[in-house]
Amino acid sequence: MSEKQKLNSIETDVVVIGSGGAGLPAATAALEGGARVVIVEKRGVTGGNAPFANGIFACESPLQRKLMVDVSKDEVYKKAVEWYHYDWINPRLLRAYINKTGDTIQWLMNKGVEFEIGPDAAMSPNQLPTWHIAKKDDPNQMSRFAPVMRKLHKECEEKGAQILLKTECKKILQEEDGRVYGVMVAGEDGVEYKIKATCVIMATGGFMGRKDLLKKYFPFYEEDFFGFYVPNMGDGLSLAEEAGAALEDHATLVRETCHSSDAMKEHFLTAAAREPNTMWVNKLGRRFVEETSGRNLQIGTNAVLSQPGKKCFTLYDDALVQEIVDYGYLVPRYPNKDENKEFKTNLQEVATRKEWVIQSDNWDEIAEWIGCDAETLKASVEEYNAFCAQGYDETFVKDRRYLRPLLKPPFYAIKFGVMVVETCGPVRVSEKLEVLNKEYQPIPGYYSAGVIASGWQGHDCNGEHLFGSELGFSINSGRIAGENAAKYALSKEAK
Numbered sequence: 001m002s003e004k005q006k007l008n009s010i011e012t013d014v015v016v017i018g019s020g021g022a023g024l025p026a027a028t029a030a031l032e033g034g035a036r037v038v039i040v041e042k043r044g045v046t047g048g049n050a051p052f053a054n055g056i057f058a059c060e061s062p063l064q065r066k067l068m069v070d071v072s073k074d075e076v077y078k079k080a081v082e083w084y085h086y087d088w089i090n091p092r093l094l095r096a097y098i099n100k101t102g103d104t105i106q107w108l109m110n111k112g113v114e115f116e117i118g119p120d121a122a123m124s125p126n127q128l129p130t131w132h133i134a135k136k137d138d139p140n141q142m143s144r145f146a147p148v149m150r151k152l153h154k155e156c157e158e159k160g161a162q163i164l165l166k167t168e169c170k171k172i173l174q175e176e177d178g179r180v181y182g183v184m185v186a187g188e189d190g191v192e193y194k195i196k197a198t199c200v201i202m203a204t205g206g207f208m209g210r211k212d213l214l215k216k217y218f219p220f221y222e223e224d225f226f227g228f229y230v231p232n233m234g235d236g237l238s239l240a241e242e243a244g245a246a247l248e249d250h251a252t253l254v255r256e257t258c259h260s261s262d263a264m265k266e267h268f269l270t271a272a273a274r275e276p277n278t279m280w281v282n283k284l285g286r287r288f289v290e291e292t293s294g295r296n297l298q299i300g301t302n303a304v305l306s307q308p309g310k311k312c313f314t315l316y317d318d319a320l321v322q323e324i325v326d327y328g329y330l331v332p333r334y335p336n337k338d339e340n341k342e343f344k345t346n347l348q349e350v351a352t353r354k355e356w357v358i359q360s361d362n363w364d365e366i367a368e369w370i371g372c373d374a375e376t377l378k379a380s381v382e383e384y385n386a387f388c389a390q391g392y393d394e395t396f397v398k399d400r401r402y403l404r405p406l407l408k409p410p411f412y413a414i415k416f417g418v419m420v421v422e423t424c425g426p427v428r429v430s431e432k433l434e435v436l437n438k439e440y441q442p443i444p445g446y447y448s449a450g451v452i453a454s455g456w457q458g459h460d461c462n463g464e465h466l467f468g469s470e471l472g473f474s475i476n477s478g479r480i481a482g483e484n485a486a487k488y489a490l491s492k493e494a495k
């Protein structure tokens, strides 16, 4: 029997398409539920975008209990729904997700993952302590979830899952009545073959690699937005549509404020651009928002998106630069002391290129670099300095603690824009992660998990109450889909 013929004879209970943030947890949960599992992954490695992530949302977790942090599921659910105004939300799905999160932390801890919740975990002002960051195995490790995904991969193998790498799902196979009976896949050589399965869990991620879809769902999208991710091609959208699933007419673009330049190479510029003690101006040389918004993913990003050219500028004077060298950024996520010490030299070095940063003793030169009218910029700085002196921002009511005048040359301007991270939606699912058709009925045997699913994000992603929900939702929805798929596959109903 040839290798291909062997593959053609694969028969399983659950086939999982995609091995990322949702796929590996879905496979693990289905295996734990007693099902036989095959994982089909297009790339040569498992993990998808999850290895880049640092932390996930959870409430009522064992860690929170230990730290006496009281964030209840009910409270978070109510706050989140209110924040979304029910906009695009499937409340049953949102509830199922939030309810599962604490248990998922325990589930991962049982597999040897260690978590921490600390002050470094806060991104938005007054954020609830819900961001569970995985502890680093190695201090030089860049992001924290890579070892977690490796653990899940290993567990899938140990529990007997067959993992087919460089294998792309091309089609969901269905009986005439719509019931799913497997998938058509293609290996590296492009030859297509069938995998028979009672259930399919589609966890193919978003569509960050598809500029046409990004422009269709997000008319404000610009090709020069910063980004660093595995560019999934939205395969799940066509797979789902062909299988009769309903696609919502909307999706959410997860975005962050203020990534400047190469997000990884000159990482410090992100923290520097978001620093709340600074002054922000747009391309016209005018202030447009109160600057602590840099720490709020939604307000900051939406404010920048409304400005001409969708690029803005963070202004520093030398006193503020020196303060960071001495005491560190206020942005709590980047508390690396060594990075602080080198802030001035790093900034001055980048400024020599005049690409992302400029340094000058006079505002005329800075205005010319920004491309704005010098008098307008100088008037903006003068007005801001006057607000600082009186301790009251008459225009945008910025918290007085962050009002710092720009007085001591040299002055610096950092250009910043918007970083895009992920898309969410548009496949319609139930709270059991069943894929729904246009009549809101489940397609038997068909499940979908991870960011491709709709109903858990609104126009804006909720970083205020649910920070860490892209991977958080992926892992939890993966678990829910895996549990339900295993139950269904082993039930009489499916036979």
Ligand SMILES: Cc1cc2nc3c(=O)[nH]c(=O)nc-3n(C[C@H](O)[C@H](O)[C@H](O)COP(=O)(O)OP(=O)(O)OC[C@H]3O[C@@H](n4cnc5c(N)ncnc54)[C@H](O)[C@@H]3O)c2cc1C
Binding pocket: 017, 018, 019, 020, 021, 022, 023, 040, 041, 042, 043, 046, 047, 048, 049, 050, 051, 052, 053, 054, 055, 056, 057, 167, 168, 169, 170, 203, 204, 205, 206, 228, 229, 230, 232, 233, 235, 236, 421, 422, 449, 450, 451, 452, 467, 468, 469, 470, 471, 472, 473, 474
């Ligand atoms: C730099 C960065 C930092 C992040 N930090 C965080 C964070 O701290 N917290 C957080 O919550 N989220 C974070 N995220 C987002 C999070 O990592 C993703 O949203 C999450 O991994 C999505 O999981 P997923 O399974 O839906 O998709 P993915 O993890 O992208 O996995 C999808 C998988 O499906 C495979 N696939 C696609 N099509 C097919 C096909 N036709 N056949 C077979 N396989 C296919 C892909 O190759 C991929 O492996 C971050 C993302 C990035 C890029």
